[in-house]
Amino acid sequence: MSKVKVNVCMGTTCFVMGGSNLQELMEIVPKKYGDKVEVTGSPCLGLCSINWEYSKAPYVKVNDETVVEATVEKVLEAIDKEVEKLN
């Protein structure tokens, strides 16, 4: 079974720009989606050195989608869309 992969950026820029709040995803996501979704935190994803730099941080990757100015709600929404595709 393929899984939805969520990668939450815990790099300095993302963390400072509001990513600290996204750590909650580590608890919420497994509870909500079980093993359909795999969530990990990672050091700088490299997105803050291209395009919008810090101005649209924090960034989260949901499969190939990049969620910009990420909030818990926005990420969950993006996950929902990807989960839908699985079915």
Place this chain on the structure above:
Amino acid sequence: MNNNGQAIHLKKEILIRLIKAFYTEDFEENTRLIPYDMRPTGAEVPYRCCIYKERAILKDRTIAGLGFQIEEDDERISLTTYAKKALERTEIDNKNLTVLQAACKGCVPSQIHVTELCQGCIARPCQQACKFGAITVKDGKSHIDGSKCKKCKMCLNACPYNAIVKITVPCEDACPVGAIEKDEQSLARIDFDKCINCGRCISACPFGAVHEKSQIIDILKALKSDKKVIALIAPSIAGQFPGNIYQLKTAIMKSGFDDVYEVAQGADITAQNEAKEFAERMESGESFMTTSCCAGYNQLIKKHLPEIKPYVSDTKTPLYYIAEHVKQLYPDAVTVFVSPCVAKRAEGFENENVNFVMSFEELGALFVAKKIEILNLEETPFEKESSKQGRNFGITGGVAQAVKKSSKDEQAVNSMILSGLNKDSIRKLKTYAKNGTCENGCNLIEVMCCDGGCISGNATLNNVKTASKLINQLTEKSDDIKRIK
């Protein structure tokens, strides 16, 4: 932590841009360009009526970042001039907050308002309920005469249709001491004689219109000079950045500081001294003592609650002890306290051993501007390891616990926690001072200005839940205060 998401994002973005501009060839010109770089021609206008208004507000925010009072802004002065003045400035003042004029105007002054739901009923309970004769009925609807209304809300409670509402102003509502009010021009004004620098208005305003006046330029100037610059980091910082505090120390040094001390080291001294003082006071027959390390609380005592002073511990704050220690080691060094809240700016201003105060937000902005990736850094040890309890000072209950654990007779300490200064808790303190006793046989009151302790200070970067978790990870591995010499 500040919950007005987008506004706080803007504030941080401006700080990052200012710091970046500082390190360019032409600081003044690059500062002038900040509003234009953030809203270039043709950009979308996310919040305001037009791009010009957005830029005007961004200019105001930049003025606060440069460390000036927005209220005193003359629109004709350009950011270039402000940037120049910031570079030339050699002193800072003690007005730590400033209100964004252009953003503030939008919000309606607090009042009791009759809504469309008014049915113009015959019984007119609102009119009867009003003791001040402020309500008349015109064209089948109740009207309130603002000049007579005392905002007692009697009419609001009397209306059977719930047609009357109270319109609140978030900053006014949040202020525990009535220091902020909308003036005739509908602009919020801070009365600095009353203000205790608690920072609640900053967190409460949905427009992000209240700013801390930053000292970042002064700090960057110190970093650029050949003076030794030493960062003193508040205990609550342990939950605010990725990585651990030893990596954080490396990051701070990489960003230009010469050394970093944990204020928790000073917290250990505070706890030990306060435990001794507590025992002495109890022995001499006093009934209770309050802690004294919260800067917001100290301002409250000074400006609004002098009657509690005899019950307040005379022990100095953690910042006091560590700053004294560092200045003894390096008398010529510049000390920068890295703080979770604006209240500590007031304490820093009054303490000659503290040169500047920098918020967690500002330190974060410095890391971003300098592209410092904390998770990739090595660890650097501190001069001295602090205790579990000292490192826990920033979480509500932590100070009382530290005093208890430092006491010879732990059982003698019966503590009570006042977490969050609001009208209610201030009233309680007043009563204790008046009666000379506390409730339920309690003899030690820990007072924290912010709900939850320093980890919910106005300039924190993390939410309380994850921040406490990260601090716990550190304290689990730290020594007990009894073993600290």
